[in-house]
Amino acid sequence: MSRSHTHDDRGIRRALMAGIFANLGVAVVKFAAFLATRSAAMLAESVHSVADSSNQLLLLVGLIRSKKAADRLHPLGYNVERYFWSFVVAVNIFVLGAVVAIYEGVHKVLDPHPPHDPIWNFLALGLAMVFEGYALRIAWQEFQHFRHENPGSLWRNLRDAKDLALPTVLFEDSAALVGLLLAAAGVTLSMVTHNGMWDGLASILIGVLLLS
Helix, strand or coil: CCHHHHHHHHHHHHHHHHHHHHHHHHHHHHHHHHHHHCCHHHHHHHHHHHHHHHHHHHHHHHHHHCCCCCCCCCCCCCCCHHHHHHHHHHHHHHHHHHHHHHHHHHHHHHCCCCCCCCHHHHHHHHHHHHHHHHHHHHHHHHHHHHHHHCCCCHHHHHHHCCCCHHHHHHHHHHHHHHHHHHHHHHHHHHHHHCCCHHHHHHHHHHHHHHHC
16 A cells, blocks of 8 residues: 555544544534524534534444455455445435434424523534534645645545545535534524524525535
């Protein structure tokens, strides 16, 4: 294995581990805020973080398994494991994230009521942005190493990356930050207008974001 390839794998592992720990911590904080406020957007964000952490764990499993030596049943090795687990992640995002977020959002729109004690939502969202920003920073740094070794435009690097793990982590971390902004907007509008419909709409938009 080449030195650059070894460095890429270590970098991907570092980005995945940062994302896993950040999302698990954020999920606990978000769910605690949901229990305190009953915000649909906060529940959607809780599920979003659980989905992201499980997705990145699956990508890490695929990366580790792809390093297994060739054997009688797999004479060409296990490199295909990376792509298989990336597919599992895509399905997982849909099942764990999007469906729950959209369902809860529709329920809240049909029966709107503003979140209780929204200050807990803002505290949780602020802390989540710090954690997610850190995870995105780590993933971006590792992606920059890849770009340095593979000159070209950002879109070309994302499109032509042979290993989907790092682009997937970048997408998830970026989508997580956008989701946090949507949740913050929904909670704010619900608080200002005293109409929980905005909270529900934010949850639906988070679900749509997960499907994109």
